[in-house]
Amino acid sequence: MIELRSPIKIEPDPRGGWQLILWAGDAFDYTTPFRALLGDIAEALGQDRQNDLQLPPYEVGEDFVEGTLRFGSTPLGIYYEHSLSYLALMSDSEGTLRDVAGRIQKSVQAASHPAPNLSSQG
Structure with missing residues (x-):
């Protein structure tokens, strides 16, 4: 089960393309x-977590981690950070991310407390 603090969201990626947050x-x-x-997401997409999920070796205290998840033949960029506690899957195709979101949605469960609203901070 994929536990999230808020609904899945797709938005423009500031670096170009789209991101699923x-x-x-x-x-x-x-x-x-x-x-x-990410392993659970790979499995929800019908991918193999050992072969289709590429992350750097684990480091204690890691933050700002980048990697790749293959979705069929399409590579999705991965970025996660503990500082803000979010994970992003990135693609040039919004349609691909909508397909990803639809496939993982049935494995998503709402967490006991929501994500912070960071848009009003600043």
Whole structure:
């Protein structure tokens, strides 16, 4: 089961293309299991977590991690950070991310407390 703090969201990626945003934990909680979450996402997409999920080796206190998840023959960029506790899957195609969101939605469960509203902070 994929536990999230808010609904899946697709938005323009500031670097170009699109990003699917998943809020998964509390800010600065380095125990948020992003790697396990990505494995669950790979499996929900019908991919093999061992072969289709590419992440750098784990480091204690890691933050700002980038990788790749293959979705069929399409590589999706991965970015997650513990500082804000979110995970993004990135693609040039909004349609691809909508397909990804639709496929993983049935495995998503709402967490006990919502993600923070960061848009009003500043």
